[in-house]
Amino acid sequence: MKKLGLVSLFVLLTATISFAQADIGFKAVGGKVSFVMPEDPIESTIGFGAVADLGTITDAIHLDAFAEYWGKSYDVGHYEWSYSIITIGATAKYYFEMDSQFKPYAGGGLGLIISSVKSDYSGEYSQYVTNISDSDTDIDFHICGGAEYELSDTMVGFAEAKYSLGGIDTFIISGGVLFKLGQ
Numbered sequence: 001m002k003k004l005g006l007v008s009l010f011v012l013l014t015a016t017i018s019f020a021q022a023d024i025g026f027k028a029v030g031g032k033v034s035f036v037m038p039e040d041p042i043e044s045t046i047g048f049g050a051v052a053d054l055g056t057i058t059d060a061i062h063l064d065a066f067a068e069y070w071g072k073s074y075d076v077g078h079y080e081w082s083y084s085i086i087t088i089g090a091t092a093k094y095y096f097e098m099d100s101q102f103k104p105y106a107g108g109g110l111g112l113i114i115s116s117v118k119s120d121y122s123g124e125y126s127q128y129v130t131n132i133s134d135s136d137t138d139i140d141f142h143i144c145g146g147a148e149y150e151l152s153d154t155m156v157g158f159a160e161a162k163y164s165l166g167g168i169d170t171f172i173i174s175g176g177v178l179f180k181l182g183q
Contacts, residue, residue, distance in 0.1 A: 022056065023055045024054055024056075026052060026181055027055050027181060029050070029052050031176055031177065032160075032174045032175060033046065033047070034046065034048070036070045036170055037171045038083075038170045042083060047070030047172065048070075051064060052065045060094055060095050061092055061093065061094055063093075066088070066111075067087070068087045069085065071083060079119050082119075083168070084115065084117075085114070089112065089140055090109050101149055102147060102149050105145065106143075106144070107144050108144065109142055110139065110141060110142075113137065116133070118131070118134075119131060136167065140164055140167070141166055145160070147160075156177070156180065158175065158176055160174045161173050
């Protein structure tokens, strides 16, 4: 079922690009800070990321690339668990038509999740218990909604809510700034 969804999304994006006047290239770069709410039992944490505006596929559809990082450690009994997640991906955003500096959008995209988990046991039987360490890669599918606001001729602020499926499902609220290139 996932493969059918990915193939359908690829065909849709390919068809859109072939009929559109695309303007692809680095238009802006910036950073963001996020409040990350992963699925249980992992508690909420702070994340960081980088964003690049890659231009437009059509007048209303923009393409972004991103890299995000978040990590979390917590204790359960005599175990200390540590998670570390890096996501690299792309998002297509549909901008709703507005005659102002405020530009709301909705979108979705794909990414690659690189995760690692580590568990250390510190109880009285620590000489018999093996510590655990593992890493994995997963495909990320996400949907998002947010808004941009032009702060100046060269700077754009944004806020975004995103739900990500893949590996550890997360709800992420982000805010950041993009700096326009070539202005």
